[in-house]
Amino acid sequence: MATVNTTPGDLELGPRDKGRVGKPIELPILENFGLDSQIGPTFIGFWNLTAFITGGMFFFIWLVVMASQVGWNPIAFAKYFFVLQIDPPPAAFGLGWAPLELGGWWLISTFFLTVSIFAWLMHLYTRAVRLGLKPYLAYGFTGAIILYLVIYIIRPMWMGTWAEAPPHGLKALLDWTNNVSVRYGNFYYNPFHMLSIFFLLGSTVLLAMHAGTIWALEKYGAHEEWQEIQAPGTGTERAQLFWRWCMGFNANAYSIHLWAFWFAWLCGVTGAIGVFLSMPDFVNNWYQWGVEAGINYPDKLPPMLP
Amino acid sequence: MSKAKAKDPRFPDFSYTVEEGARATRVPGGRTIEELEPEYKIKGRTTFSALFKIDPFDFWVGPFYVGFWGLVSVLGIIFGSYFYIDATILRGPYSYPQNFFAGRIDPPPAEVGLALVGPGQPGFAWQMTVFFATLAFLGWLMRQVDISMKLRMGYHIAVAYGVVFSSWLTLQIIRPVLLGQWHEGFVLGIMPHLDWVSNFGYRYNNFFYNPFHAIGISGLFGSTWLLACHGSLILSAAQYRGPEGGDIENQFFRDTIIYSIGESGIHRLGFIFACGGVLSANLCILLSGWPVQDWVSFWNFWNTLPWWSGV
Numbered sequence: 105m106a107t108v109n110t111t112p113g114d115l116e117l118g119p120r121d122k123g124r125v126g127k128p129i130e131l132p133i134l135e136n137f138g139l140d141s142q143i144g145p146t147f148i149g150f151w152n153l154t155a156f157i158t159g160g161m162f163f164f165i166w167l168v169v170m171a172s173q174v175g176w177n178p179i180a181f182a183k184y185f186f187v188l189q190i191d192p193p194p195a196a197f198g199l200g201w202a203p204l205e206l207g208g209w210w211l212i213s214t215f216f217l218t219v220s221i222f223a224w225l226m227h228l229y230t231r232a233v234r235l236g237l238k239p240y241l242a243y244g245f246t247g248a249i250i251l252y253l254v255i256y257i258i259r260p261m262w263m264g265t266w267a268e269a270p271p272h273g274l275k276a277l278l279d280w281t282n283n284v285s286v287r288y289g290n291f292y293y294n295p296f297h298m299l300s301i302f303f304l305l306g307s308t309v310l311l312a313m314h315a316g317t318i319w320a321l322e323k324y325g326a327h328e329e330w331q332e333i334q335a336p337g338t339g340t341e342r343a344q345l346f347w348r349w350c351m352g353f354n355a356n357a358y359s360i361h362l363w364a365f366w367f368a369w370l371c372g373v374t375g376a377i378g379v380f381l382s383m384p385d386f387v388n389n390w391y392q393w394g395v396e397a398g399i400n401y402p403d404k405l406p407p408m409l410p
Numbered sequence: 411m412s413k414a415k416a417k418d419p420r421f422p423d424f425s426y427t428v429e430e431g432a433r434a435t436r437v438p439g440g441r442t443i444e445e446l447e448p449e450y451k452i453k454g455r456t457t458f459s460a461l462f463k464i465d466p467f468d469f470w471v472g473p474f475y476v477g478f479w480g481l482v483s484v485l486g487i488i489f490g491s492y493f494y495i496d497a498t499i500l501r502g503p504y505s506y507p508q509n510f511f512a513g514r515i516d517p518p519p520a521e522v523g524l525a526l527v528g529p530g531q532p533g534f535a536w537q538m539t540v541f542f543a544t545l546a547f548l549g550w551l552m553r554q555v556d557i558s559m560k561l562r563m564g565y566h567i568a569v570a571y572g573v574v575f576s577s578w579l580t581l582q583i584i585r586p587v588l589l590g591q592w593h594e595g596f597v598l599g600i601m602p603h604l605d606w607v608s609n610f611g612y613r614y615n616n617f618f619y620n621p622f623h624a625i626g627i628s629g630l631f632g633s634t635w636l637l638a639c640h641g642s643l644i645l646s647a648a649q650y651r652g653p654e655g656g657d658i659e660n661q662f663f664r665d666t667i668i669y670s671i672g673e674s675g676i677h678r679l680g681f682i683f684a685c686g687g688v689l690s691a692n693l694c695i696l697l698s699g700w701p702v703q704d705w706v707s708f709w710n711f712w713n714t715l716p717w718w719s720g721v
Binding site for chain 2: 128132133134135136137138139140142143144145146147152177179180182183186227228231232235236237238239240241243244245247248278279281282290292293298303304305307308309310311312313314315316317318319320321322323324325327328329330331332333334335336337338339340341342344345346348349350352353356358361362363364365367368369371394398399400401
């Protein structure tokens with residue numbers, strides 16, 4: 105843990121960003137807030153470009169189709185921006201092709217969105233490997249990708265119709281979320297939804313605890329986590345003692361980030377399992393499931409307790 | 411490591427300065443808790459001793475620091491747990507393991523208003539549990555202040571805990587008091603409180619249309635996303651064996667998304683995201699049933715804004 109070796113291979117990096125193309129922009133005011141002042145230079149590679157072009161195609165199709173729905177009137181577009189949507193093909197089309205106005209645009213835009221997400225995954229992966237880092241950020245991104253794939257691709261394909269996927273639109277996405285909960289008998293009774301919410305709220309708690317601890321200890325250099333992991337100093341020692349004295353046990357500068365990674369990753373993955381199981385093939389009614397599992401009893405009215 | 415860069419003198423400085431000698435305390439491989447703890451276990455510097463000069467509660471039990479507020483917190487935990495476990499599990503209607511999930515403590519009926527109910531009356535267990543839980547949370551919050559003072563840290567952890575404590579206060583105290591009845595508080599119990607949340611959302615038509623709910627949920631998802639980005643970056647950088655790990659972290663994020671917020675910045679941003687999301691969630695509860703009865707028709711104002719009335 106405490107060993108520091110020299111730079112591997114031909115990789116040459118450092119504070120001066122040797123060998124990099126382009127000059128950084130400096131915004132010194134950011135330093136006044138404890139933020140890094142350097143913007144760029146950035147890496148333009150195949151996967152980055154692919155992700156931006158396909159992601160741009162998705163947003164272009166989304167916005168243009170929505171604009172056409174209000175007759176290209178910009179004021180109407182602004183007024184109805186939240187409620188405009190592109191619907192997936194109706195169930196009658198199954199998994200087949202549909203005319204553009206009947207879900208074809210949805211198929212095309214979802215294709216571009218999916219390509220964009222995977223190109224971004226490759227961008228994160230290849231950049232980390234090239235810089236001599238483990239690609240853990242890309243691994244973490246898989247948690248969100250699994251949830252996306254289950255909702256937009258895997259579950260609709262398993263059910264045999266794209267109509268099960270959410271439309272593209274802000275209100276439409278909220279409505280889809282609400283309706284899938286009501287259709288499958290109340291998601292509050294879905295144990296994987298419970299786990300996902302647990303990890304969602306748990307991640308927020310962990311972030312507040314970790315970020316608060318480090319912010320409170322900046323004057324001891326606790327935020328220089330790479331150094332503190334190799335050689336803990338007074339900042340990390342205080343952080344550890346705070347939580348030991350407060351709740352009886354503590355993580356360390358390395359293991360708190362393991363907690364962080366797994367909590368955040370599992371939020372997406374447990375959510376994906378919960379959505380995937382919500383279909384007639386598996387669980388048609390989570391409320392019924394909860395009653396059968398013996399976690400709630402609607403047939404017996406609970407007595408009024410003093 | 412952040413190099414000392416030029417700050418902009420025209421603006422107030424909310425940055426930090428690493429104390430002289432703090433970095434020199436770093437020990438390769440670190441020290442064990444047994445080695446380092448005696449150095450930091452110093453008497454005094456507590457809220458109680460600041461008021462009364464002496465502090466008879468200034469001691470540790472095992473790993474736990476006690477202090478005056480630890481005593482308050484433990485009393486709240488013991489009595490609150492007694493009322494909760496007694497009403498949901500021990501005297502619940504089903505078997506013990508079933509009561510663990512399905513047992514419930516209902517708030518007092520609406521007729522009670524804001525009165526205190528006596529033993530044996532409906533709502534007594536609820537009021538007792540909520541009172542002692544609030545006491546336990548307050549003690550825990552102040553204990554975090556005590557420990558922060560002892561370790562000469564900032565009070566950020568206590569502030570963050572205060573934010574989540576404010577959610578409890580909003581749901582169980584502030585909103586019921588504003589609406590004039592304890593009946594508005596949420597039902598205690600694992601499945602019953604989920605039912606309560608679900609019913610609360612549909613009682614105001616549809617909580618997905620509540621903009622503060624949307625901001626709150628975005629804050630939670632944003633926090634989870636930031637946590638994943640930060641956690642994975644530090645885990646990967648911990649295995650990096652180049653000359654300077656902080657630089658490779660910044661380099662990676664500049665390469666992928668143009669900007670790296672920096673080692674101190676990510677913790678500041680994360681703190682603000684997590685606390686901001688919860689504060690917005692407080693607002694979405696607080697505004698329901700009092701100024702706003704229906705979050706769907708709430709949006710009528712949007713369609714009747716003057717600048718697009720004719721569209």
